[in-house]
Amino acid sequence: MDQYLVYILRCHDGSFYTGFTNDLERRLNEHNIGANFNCYTFKRRPLELLFIQKFEDVIQAIVYEKKLKGWSRLKKQSLVDGDFDRLKILAECRNATHHKYKPE
Known part of the structure; x- marks a missing residue:
């Protein structure tokens, strides 16, 4: 069964980044190497993983991520x-x- 994760990172500038993935290791690596120049975290590295919430339902994970982003x-x-x-x-x-x- 697939697993989806909502995560919170602390950026070098102290801000938080909330994201969603089905492969946390790959996604954290992408954040840390700066794979996407347009990503919020690109200029805010290094990053620290602070929180993970697991979901089996992709819709629940997406809804939770959007909820946290509004907090x-x-x-x-x-x-x-x-x-x-x-x-x-x-x-x-x-x-x-x-x-x-x-x-x-």
């Missing part, structure tokens, strides 16, 4: 650190129109 740096850092309490707090809606903030 703030703090949320990604909390995921990488395994700090799920902080991640839960950061995921809470802080909008003034949220039902939590409306008087009853």
Whole structure:
């Protein structure tokens, strides 16, 4: 059965890169040698692998990757650190129109 991986890299400049692959070793090698001049990581090497999540369903992996790409740096850092309490707090809606903030 195929396996798909969503991963987070820390770039040399401290930024995060989130990606998706079915061959992590090949993909990390491509990032590290700078195989794609247009890739976000090209000018941000060396890179450090921080997080991997495995999926058997390609659609689930793609959806998860897109979800992570929309997260703030703090949320990604909390995921990488395994700090799920902080991640839960950061995921809470802080909008003034949220039902939590409306008087009853």
